[in-house]
Amino acid sequence: xxxxxSAHGRALARAFAAGDEAALEELYRDVSSLVYSLALRALDSxxxxxxxxxxxxxxxxxxxxxxxxxxxxxxxxVVGIAKRRIADALAARARESRREEAxxxxxxxxxxxxxxxxxxxxxxxxxxxxxxTIIALAYxxxxxxxxxxxxxGMPLGTVKSHLRRSLIELRNRWEVSDVAS
Amino acid sequence: MSxxxxxxxxxxxxxxxxxxxxxxxxxxxxCAAELxxxxxxxxxxxxxxxxxxxxxxxGVWDAIAAGVSTPxxxxxxxxxxxxxxxxxxxDSTRERSGPRWWALGAAAAAGVVIGGVGVAxxxxxGEDVRTVLASSALTDLATxxxxxxxxxxxxxxxxxxxxxxxxxxxxxxNAYLEVWLIDEQIEGMVSLGHLTGEHTVFTLxxxxxxAQFPIVDIxxxxxxxxxxxxxxxxxxxxxxx
Numbered sequence: 001x002x003x004x005x006s007a008h009g010r011a012l013a014r015a016f017a018a019g020d021e022a023a024l025e026e027l028y029r030d031v032s033s034l035v036y037s038l039a040l041r042a043l044d045s046x047x048x049x050x051x052x053x054x055x056x057x058x059x060x061x062x063x064x065x066x067x068x069x070x071x072x073x074x075x076x077x078v079v080g081i082a083k084r085r086i087a088d089a090l091a092a093r094a095r096e097s098r099r100e101e102a103x104x105x106x107x108x109x110x111x112x113x114x115x116x117x118x119x120x121x122x123x124x125x126x127x128x129x130x131x132x133t134i135i136a137l138a139y140x141x142x143x144x145x146x147x148x149x150x151x152x153g154m155p156l157g158t159v160k161s162h163l164r165r166s167l168i169e170l171r172n173r174w175e176v177s178d179v180a181s
Numbered sequence: 182m183s184x185x186x187x188x189x190x191x192x193x194x195x196x197x198x199x200x201x202x203x204x205x206x207x208x209x210x211x212c213a214a215e216l217x218x219x220x221x222x223x224x225x226x227x228x229x230x231x232x233x234x235x236x237x238x239x240g241v242w243d244a245i246a247a248g249v250s251t252p253x254x255x256x257x258x259x260x261x262x263x264x265x266x267x268x269x270x271x272d273s274t275r276e277r278s279g280p281r282w283w284a285l286g287a288a289a290a291a292g293v294v295i296g297g298v299g300v301a302x303x304x305x306x307g308e309d310v311r312t313v314l315a316s317s318a319l320t321d322l323a324t325x326x327x328x329x330x331x332x333x334x335x336x337x338x339x340x341x342x343x344x345x346x347x348x349x350x351x352x353x354x355n356a357y358l359e360v361w362l363i364d365e366q367i368e369g370m371v372s373l374g375h376l377t378g379e380h381t382v383f384t385l386x387x388x389x390x391x392a393q394f395p396i397v398d399i400x401x402x403x404x405x406x407x408x409x410x411x412x413x414x415x416x417x418x419x420x421x422x
Contacts, residue, residue, distance in 0.1 A: 024249065028242055036237035046238075053237050058248040092366055120225055121233035138195075139226035145197070164191035171187075171222055 013069040024061055031075055032057070034122040035082040038115055042086045052089055056082040083115070123173050124166075131166045134159060185212045194219035315391055317418035319347055319399075328416045331397040333385070341385040343397070347416065348379050359402045361410060362394035369394065370410060395420040 012030075015023035035056050039049035060067075060078050067077055124135050130152065137143040137151065145163070149156040185193075189202045193216055198206075206212045312335040321328040329347030336342060345360060352358065358376035360383060363369070371394055373383040385391070399416040 021249065025242075025246075028245065032241070033234045033236045036241070037233060037235045040235055050237060050241050053241050054244045054248065057245045061245075061249045088366065088368055116225075117229055117233050121229060124226070125234055135226065136231060139223065140229065140231045142227075145195075160192070160195065160197055163195045164188055164197075167191040167194055167219055167222060168187045170226075171218055174222065 009074070010069065013067075013074040016074060017064055017067050017069045019064065024057065027060075027074065027078070028057055031078050031122075033125070034075070034118060035078065037118045037121070038079070038082055039086050039089075041118065043089055048089050052082065052085045055085050059085070079115070079119070120170070120174070123170055126173075127166055127169060130154070131162050131169075134162050135166050138163060184209065185215070190216050190219050194223050314341070315395075315420040317397055317420045319345075319397065319416050319418040321416055322414055331418045331420070333391055333420060343373060343383045343385055345376060345381050345383070345397075345399070346379065347376075347399075353401050356401050356403045358415075359400050359410075361396075361398040361400060362389065362391065363396040363398050364394050365396065367396075370398070372408075372410075391420050 012023055012026055016027055032053060036049055036053045039052040040046065043049055043052065056078065059081050063081075067074065124132050126132075127135065133152070134148055137148045138145070143151070145156060145159050148154070149159045152159070185202055185205060189198070190206070190212070192198045193203060193206060206216045314333040314335060316330060316332040319328040319331055320326070329345065332344045332346070334342050334344060343360070343362070360373045360376050360381070362371045362373060362385075371386065371389050373385070374381075376399055397418040397420060398410075398414050400411055401413045401415055402411050
């Protein structure tokens with residue numbers, strides 16, 4: 001995800017803070033799968049995950065006056081809201097089941113574990129093609145560099161170069177998102 | 182030998198390193214640490230598998246677009262307050278909310294006596310005609326003991342007020358007591374003002390529906406300039422849905 005660091009990301013963040021509805025739509029395109037996946041994994045319910053996603057973006061929009069584009073990463077800010085909404089949904093469930101403490105203990109750890117995975121998956125997605133495909137083949141499917149080269153019809157050296165550049169970019173983004181979250 | 186650059190480190194991490202670089206990484210502490218961040222990354226990627234990211238259904242955006250294109254109601258304090266709450270909670274520099282808040286919310290939802298809702302005329306036709314819309318016993322959340330009563334009344338000029346009668350709440354040091362109406366989801370809330378004595382009357386803002394915000398909450402607010410709820414609720418009651 002490039003929201004925090006690129007010139008485009010900064011422009012989007014400023015437009016969002018200024019109340020541009022088109023910026024909200026773009027933000028949604030960039031971050032909704034991240035928010036929805038976080039919610040889906042934590043809540044294990046598509047209906048609840050949809051509610052959380054909707055609440056998160058409506059809350060972000062209504063609270064945009066409190067977002068300072070010069071101070072923080074917009075994605076990190078939205079993810080923070082999403083995490084609270086997920087916690088709210090879990091708390092509401094716990095109130096229903098009256099097993100608050102047990103559930104709270106579980107979700108505090110699982111939300112963060114899910115967040116780690118989902119955030120990384122989102123960063124991979126943001127690499128764009130062909131890098132996200134190469135990463136998926138290499139690490140999700142365990143293909144060798146030679147196999148990737150054959151499947152994509154791409155010279156072996158180019159595959160390796162993409163992998164190296166992808167790892168460097170992921171590491172850089174990860175450091176940024178660690179700071180932001 | 183100079184330290185390894187990112188490209189050389191990434192090459193090692195994908196199993197394509199040059200032998201001399203590999204050797205350097207085993208002897209140089211700084212490069213070994215740099216390499217460790219790359220290998221940790223490849224391990225996380227390897228453990229992840231496909232299908233981590235799921236797109237929300239198209240209807241979700243439609244609902245958001247509908248939600249934000251509706252003008253925010255002028256008196257929609259709850260929405261603004263909820264948004265501010267989210268902002269405050271999302272802000273890592275403010276560690277003001279936490280499990281305590283939710284634990285108390287659950288305690289209130291589960292354990293507090295539901296107050297009666299009804300309309301009763303008090304005062305019997307004199308100058309002091311009040312209509313009680315709702316009332317609730319207040320409970321001290323620490324002790325579960327009765328802590329007074331909250332009553333929502335309509336004055337004869339139509340103004341709605343929340344009357345808090347409590348003798349049990351001690352004024353804290355370096356802090357003040359704030360009175361809130363909160364929704365059942367413990368998400369939206371409306372601040373009514375500061376509790377200053379045993380009998381305090383708060384005017385309800387127009388548009389605040391007590392059916393929507395039935396929980397009466399008294400919180401301890403440190404004098405820190407942060408306008409959101411501290412999370413330290415001491416007394417609750419529920420006006421009824």
